[in-house]
Amino acid sequence: MMDLETTERKPVIALTGASGYIGNNLLKKLEKQADIIALSRNGDNYENTENVTWRSADLFSLKDAEKALEGADYAVYLVHSMMPSAKLTQAKFEDMDLILADNFAQAAKKNGVKQIIYLSGIIPPDADELSRHLKSRLEVEKVLSSYGVPVTTVRAGLIVGPKGSSFPIVKKLVKRLPMMLLPKWTRQKTHPIALQDVLGALKGSIGNKKLSGESIDVGGPEVMTYREMMIDTAEVMGKKRKLVNVPFMTVNLSRLWVSVTTGTPKEMVYPLIESLIHPMVANPENMDKDLSYGKTTFKEAAKSALEQEEQEQQEKKKSSTSNSKTSSNISDVRSVQRVLLPEGKNAEWAASRYINWLEDFGSPLIQTSIDHRNNANIYLLGKKPLLKLTYAHERSHEKRALYYITGGAFTKPEEKPGRGRLEFRQIPNSQECIIAIHEYKPSLPWFIYTLTQAKFHIWVMYLFKRHLLKIIKQNHQQPRLITDS
Known part of the structure; x- marks a missing residue:
């Protein structure tokens, strides 16, 4: 000691x-x-x-x-x-x-x-x-x-x-x-x-x-x-x-x-x-x-x-003053879901798969694009982007893919991009992956957002999770959970 x-x-x-x-x-x-x-x-x-x-x-x-x-x-x-x-x-x-x-x-x-x-x-x-x-x-x-x-x-x-x-x-x-x-x-x-x-x-x-x-x-x-x-x-x-x-x-x-x-x-x-x-x-x-x-x-x-x-x-x-935490009026969102990946696949694969799957799932209303630097856009009817996702090369690797949410019609306009981000993170020693949105600030009025876009996101993530499970089933794989480590 x-x-x-x-x-x-x-x-x-x-x-x-x-x-x-x-x-x-x-x-x-x-x-x-x-x-x-x-x-x-x-x-x-x-x-x-x-x-x-x-x-x-x-x-x-x-x-x-x-x-x-x-x-x-x-x-x-x-x-x-x-x-x-x-x-x-x-x-x-x-x-x-x-x-x-x-x-x-x-x-x-x-x-x-x-x-x-x-x-x-x-x-x-x-x-x-x-x-x-x-x-x-x-x-x-x-x-x-x-x-x-x-x-x-x-x-x-x-x-x-x-x-x-x-x-x-x-x-x-x-x-x-x-x-x-x-x-x-x-x-x-x-x-x-x-x-x-x-x-x-x-x-x-x-x-x-x-x-x-x-x-x-x-x-x-x-x-x-x-x-x-x-x-x-x-x-x-x-x-x-x-x-x-x-x-x-x-x-x-x-x-x-x-x-x-x-x-x-x-x-x-x-x-x-x-x-x-x-x-x-x-x-x-x-x-x-x-x-x-x-x-x-x-x-x-x-x-x-x-x-x-x-x-x-x-x-x-x-005491008339206090150092306690103060409440925040920021309308921010944190949304986290856990999915299983097919054997041999990683978070980097999951990110690319998600963006491509989103277009297949949402067609013809939703389209997506990925450029040579892995930056991604999500469009409605191929016109104005709903979300612009800027790939963070210096913070990403095969076990983690990080995107900053830098624009789009669904993002609250700011003088400079905030801390809103989307990440795909593989859990150590497992085939589980966390997909998380942090500090996202929606452009829709709050009560409309919570009743529409927020619920739609949960539904989409549920369907993507089922999509991955279908791939696993087709490959006849038994995914390793973290409890096996």
């Missing part, structure tokens, strides 16, 4: 999500012993200090990710994309998480980062089928490891702190419901751990050669059910609650009930509740004697979290 206080020079640690719940607390724990590159989508809103340099970075952009990690010795990855990242997001969180992780891993490799530390969830060893959330967490871990940078994964269950996801949901249920009907998942075993204990494990993993390329489970001193946590939380809050076990509430019904009751967005609640079919208990075989065993009891952690939340609310009332 590296002692951050006794190294010859201060290490430089790039910290993603530095303005978020876990990231900001970890920043405070590290800033006296290391130089921190604090990464946030709104990094320009924060002031640099002696040991902390803020950088704005949109990790959906590989170029941004490369700039973000310049000069870093180590990188802590705390990114999760459950919530929408644009005014209109047409994407599964799993696919967005994959893009983010792939960009980060490539950028870490390019900048000579020595180690990536990744906070993930506990993976049940005997599960027949993982939930979407846990499957995505495992997929991200594999992608982060795909470019040769050693990854240390810290796997935690429910983290008890004033913010985050799971514990605030427990707190809101206890606060708002005098009587709770508890479905079967509330009797599932989980392994809560205090925020401070998780921060200690993350800090202790940085530069820890023993854990290079390894994953560890972490947990607090108690294994509990959600029912037991609700009872303890009610006691800490000084509330009396009646809890009734019920056998008839399905996971699908439970996730809707929790979302409505707590006011938590379904994008966050649904994947979390789906994961509760699994016991989320740290495996002793995967635990490190120095870092895995949290000392803080659930009641102590819950009390501390509630006190900290109260203190933060009081400070917020007194």
